[in-house]
Amino acid sequence: MILVADSGSSKTDWLLHIPQQQPVSFKTAGLNPYFLGEKEIAKIIADQAPAMLAYGDAIEEIYFFGAGCSSPDRHEIVSNAISQYFPKAYVSVDSDLLGCAYATCGHEKGICCVMGTGSNISFFDGEEIFEGQHGLGYVLGDEGSGTWFGKTLITDFLYGRMPAEINGKFENAYHLNKDIVIKNVYQKPNGNTYLASFSKFVSEIKATPYGQEILERGLLEFIETNIKSYPEYHKYKCHFVGSIAYFFKDELAALCHSHGVKTGKIIKQPITDLMAFILKRNEG
Numbered sequence: 001m002i003l004v005a006d007s008g009s010s011k012t013d014w015l016l017h018i019p020q021q022q023p024v025s026f027k028t029a030g031l032n033p034y035f036l037g038e039k040e041i042a043k044i045i046a047d048q049a050p051a052m053l054a055y056g057d058a059i060e061e062i063y064f065f066g067a068g069c070s071s072p073d074r075h076e077i078v079s080n081a082i083s084q085y086f087p088k089a090y091v092s093v094d095s096d097l098l099g100c101a102y103a104t105c106g107h108e109k110g111i112c113c114v115m116g117t118g119s120n121i122s123f124f125d126g127e128e129i130f131e132g133q134h135g136l137g138y139v140l141g142d143e144g145s146g147t148w149f150g151k152t153l154i155t156d157f158l159y160g161r162m163p164a165e166i167n168g169k170f171e172n173a174y175h176l177n178k179d180i181v182i183k184n185v186y187q188k189p190n191g192n193t194y195l196a197s198f199s200k201f202v203s204e205i206k207a208t209p210y211g212q213e214i215l216e217r218g219l220l221e222f223i224e225t226n227i228k229s230y231p232e233y234h235k236y237k238c239h240f241v242g243s244i245a246y247f248f249k250d251e252l253a254a255l256c257h258s259h260g261v262k263t264g265k266i267i268k269q270p271i272t273d274l275m276a277f278i279l280k281r282n283e284g
Contacts, residue, residue, distance in 0.1 A: 001059045003052075003089070004278055006099050006271045007031045007066035008242070009117040010146075010193050013271040014052060016059070017279060025271075026052045030117070033077040034068035035190060041081035053085050062091045063278055065099025067118060097122040098129050102277040103270030104239035110264060111233060113226065115252075116242030117196040119145035121226040123236075144222030146196030146244055152214055153198050154181055163210050170201060203247060215248060219255050227261055237264035 002017040007030055014026040028048040031041045046053065062082060068074055075093040082091050100112040101124035112129070114120045119142045122129040142148050156162050157170050158178055170176075185191040205211035227233050238261050245252055246268035256263045267273065 001055060001061075002275075002278065002282070003055075003059050003062045003086075004271065004275045005031075005062070005064040005066070006096065006269065006274055007064065007069075008096065008114075009035070009067050009190070010196065012066070013269055014049065015271050015275045016052070016055060017275060023275065030193070031066060031078060031081075032068035033066070033074040035192075036077075038077050038081045041078060042084050045081065045085060056085050057088055059086050059089045061282075062086060062089045063274075064091070064093045065096050065102075065274065066093070067096045067114075067120075069093050070095045070097075095129070096120070099270055099274050100239070100241045101129050103267070103273035104241065104265045105237075106277060108237075110236050111227065111230060111238040113222070113238060113240045113245065114242050115144055115222065115240055115245035117146045117193055118142045119148070119222055119226070119242075119244075121229075123230060142192075143225045144218045144244065145242075146199035147192045148218050148221070149202050149214065149244070150195035150198035152218065153201055154195065156214075163208075166205055166208060166210055169205070173201065174198065199244065206248075215251055216255065219248065219252050220259075223255060223259055223261060227256075228259070234260045234262070237262045239264040240266045241268075241270045243268055 003014060005012055005014045009030040009032045012028045012031050014028070016024040018024065026049045029044050031044060064078055064082065066078060069078060078093045079091045096114055097112060097120055100114055101122065104110065104112055105124045107126050109126050110124055112122050112124050153170065157167065157176065158181065162170060184194045202211060202215055206215060227238055238256065240252065245266050249266045252266065253263050
């Protein structure tokens with residue numbers, strides 16, 4: 001049996017391949033080792049996916065691709081947590097960008113973008129990813145991400161910059177004030193996912209001039225800051241993974257076209273394509 005995981009900061013999709021059977025899927029919260037320690041990750045797995053642990057002795061290989069898994073020490077945090085429940089399995093931990101590349105590019109060269117709770121980008125040469133100077137996180141970066149949109153909406157609301165009708169709708173939906181926001185962003189864990197939770201409001205106001213302005217500004221900031229940082233970006237297909245890219249794919253594709261960016265796949269969740277890639281690679 002082979003278990004594959006795709007993890008962002010908000011959620012983790014798990015897919016278990018059982019020979020001659022339909023794959024079995026599981027979900028847990030995001031397991032980002034920048035924000036969670038080994039014990040916390042292990043507890044989340046145990047509490048939220050007990051049915052998955054029932055396969056503990058039968059799973060032979062685990063491939064985990066996650067946000068925050070870009071260095072050996074972060075790999076170890078995740079690997080140690082997983083190995084507690086799957087002691088017989090070979091465990092591989094890599095970044096979500098590599099998972100994105102496998103799911104979209106396969107073995108072809110291309111640019112891979114993650115646009116979900118956070119955002120990131122890399123160039124894939126068909127074998128390895130090259131991350132560049134991006135992935136600065138939700139305080140310094142995450143252009144065009146759910147966190148970026150949530151932060152923009154909240155600051156506009158608190159500064160009184162929203163149009164009156166939209167301001168009222170936002171206030172009725174979330175009942176926010178400065179103290180609530182400060183507490184959740186600065187004093188509680190997972191400030192990034194808190195901010196990203198407001199991004200769904202963009203879908204509700206997308207037809208308004210204000211909604212269109214915010215949406216275009218966020219997507220363009222990703223294109224200008226991330227995609228165009230690659231001098232030869234126009235030579236390769238640019239693939240996108242994540243909820244923001246998927247739910248606003250028409251606007252994203254239109255902006256990419258107008259800026260000379262070739263769009264490839266735009267998918268919400270890479271887990272199915274990722275499993276197919278892993279299985280095909282293992283067969284070869």
